[in-house]
Amino acid sequence: MIIVNFKTYLESTGKRAVELAKQAEKASKETGVNIIVVPQFADLAKVSEAVEIPVFTQHIDPIKPGNSTGHILAESVMEAGAVGTLINHSERQLKLAEIDAIVRLTREKNLLSCVCTSNPSISAAVAYLNPDIISIEPPELIGTGVAVSQAQPEAVTDTIRLVRKVNDEAVILCGAGISRGEDVSIALKLGTHGVLVASGIVKAKDPYSVLCAFADSALK
């Protein structure tokens, strides 16, 4: 599994979000690897209409419909086509009680949940909340091109070991600095199910080729 977080880069905003999603879809269909795209809120509807691969939202708030101006309602992003959500990304960190409430909300709404964590003990804590996906991303490596799978392999293996003590089912990903196919294949050898990437794809000159290289590495 490869999750592509579009963040708030201009290269992945508006029309360019739709274009990037189409390239991700093409790479997914050719390689057979599950690729998920995560555009900004305002791009969810257009991206969801343009591609058949899963579209996640970057965040939802733990709210019910009503008086919440400026917040992200699950029902709204779902009607725009989102089938899942990132939760607690290091650039959008949440209170523990909010993470718990949002994971519960995703279960109630049949949304997939991907909780981002920054170290093994936080990953383990999150495992007990039963999200569908846990992605460990050491914040200090994000955007550096130095891959977590190579720079901190023990953060990845410790995460897997601790999570598996209490949770057999969660998909485990790793992220931060993933920029070459080799980073992906090492991530899988360490025991993860895939990677969460952003600038490595969004800022690439040819995102399609890089995604294919990532996907090929994931298949080996």
Next chain:
Amino acid sequence: MIIVNFKTYLESTGKRAVELAKQAEKASKETGVNIIVVPQFADLAKVSEAVEIPVFTQHIDPIKPGNSTGHILAESVMEAGAVGTLINHSERQLKLAEIDAIVRLTREKNLLSCVCTSNPSISAAVAYLNPDIISIEPPELIGTGVAVSQAQPEAVTDTIRLVRKVNDEAVILCGAGISRGEDVSIALKLGTHGVLVASGIVKAKDPYSVLCAFADSALK
């Protein structure tokens, strides 16, 4: 001027956001009154394509393009069709330095800015930041059906008096509890340029008729 905040009501989410915006457009064209709609982020693109009246976003973050997962980028909502933004709504309150940074950002990007305030002294403070629109909304009246223009006329007139000491140009609105045409006409008599409404329209059985009544009152 009538600004209709869609908040996160189900009645104004997704397809229903587009429907509501069309009714606002119809009321605006028939009466000649300027009506602005403010849907959720995920609905901006569809609403903007469906109507010609101005579309605002409910919030933007004081960020530049880049590493801001889960945040609201001005460029993103603008490409989705937003021409303005609410700032500091009582349900999305901001730090003073953030309000200042967002108002500057809107000027740089040619977005219209509507800063929401909760009392006259806060309105006056905001006046010095030079937003395009200042809307006073006492939080305790929001959603009550008890109109600020009738329950707290002095909050409205004090706001106008203090704002005008330092700012001749800002459009001044009032909101909270506006539910009848009479509430609008009193708001105008008090010296405002119009109203910011939400549940009074969104939850109405026939939003079009209520908007026409509001607009008619605004014209008298």
Next chain:
Amino acid sequence: MIIVNFKTYLESTGKRAVELAKQAEKASKETGVNIIVVPQFADLAKVSEAVEIPVFTQHIDPIKPGNSTGHILAESVMEAGAVGTLINHSERQLKLAEIDAIVRLTREKNLLSCVCTSNPSISAAVAYLNPDIISIEPPELIGTGVAVSQAQPEAVTDTIRLVRKVNDEAVILCGAGISRGEDVSIALKLGTHGVLVASGIVKAKDPYSVLCAFADSALK
């Protein structure tokens, strides 16, 4: 173990904090039950000098000495006499990454850590961060006089069961609504090591007598 949270009640501010702590000390010495007091920051030094029972602080921030105006430095509360800290009280909720950082900081500084949680799954999540004490307090019962041990016994037993899967050592308390000796004895029968109380003691006409009643119930 009985932890008495002084919160920000006037009855437990300043000189009255010192008086209340002395009564807690007297009850502790007479009954032999471990009683910990948790005054406000500004009262830590005076309370610590007045009593020999353990004094906790209500919060610390995950910071190092330096540029953090208005924040709570571990070294500062420790020099004022605190030997432990509450973390993530429902009235001072924290991000998951902050809870992790503060628990690590307490270990480094030899401070005792008491993380407050609001439901069994959050308690279990926290268990993996290895604090010294975990206290479950359903927020809806705080200050009601309806005891968690009687109103939600399954929240308490589920917490114990889930925490013990991964953590054999943490002291487990429960709180919210504890106001009678019976509430304490039920809490212990459910498997906890004691209670976290606030208004039940602070607002009592005779805090000493109530604490003795709590302590006697804890001994049965």
Next chain:
Amino acid sequence: MIIVNFKTYLESTGKRAVELAKQAEKASKETGVNIIVVPQFADLAKVSEAVEIPVFTQHIDPIKPGNSTGHILAESVMEAGAVGTLINHSERQLKLAEIDAIVRLTREKNLLSCVCTSNPSISAAVAYLNPDIISIEPPELIGTGVAVSQAQPEAVTDTIRLVRKVNDEAVILCGAGISRGEDVSIALKLGTHGVLVASGIVKAKDPYSVLCAFADSALK
């Protein structure tokens, strides 16, 4: 007026806070210049007992006595000896509505209020809330030793000009990077009433001498 913010430096924590306050008192008495000290919460009581010069707290929360674990109650810091408070320091930034509420609270409680701001327009906004003192501190200069009065004189003079349009009474200070007597005399020539300093004093080898130099410059 010289306000010395102790921040959370080890050099100004606990016993060393008391020592530093005594040196400030000595400098104040010898020069006749008004010097205010701002220790951490846990040091307020000891510092207030040790010196007769005014003691401020670094922050208060906009709360009433009651259920606010981990927050800063005005009544608590006042009983510990604080006669004023910093508000909205750049290291403890607040929502606009909170600043308004805290300034009102200080008036109600007869506490002096010093609101920190980061640029002229924010200073002007704050002027309308009528605090006793407004201190402009460009965050990018804090702790650098490059003085605001020399590096950004126009930020200081613009602040004074804009504040005076609506507020004749507020004391106006400037801070950030103040480290030499010359920085203070320039600040006064620009039209301020004094300076807000931190590391320039706290980290000085001989704080007393530096404070005397600052005070002497303030008198010229």
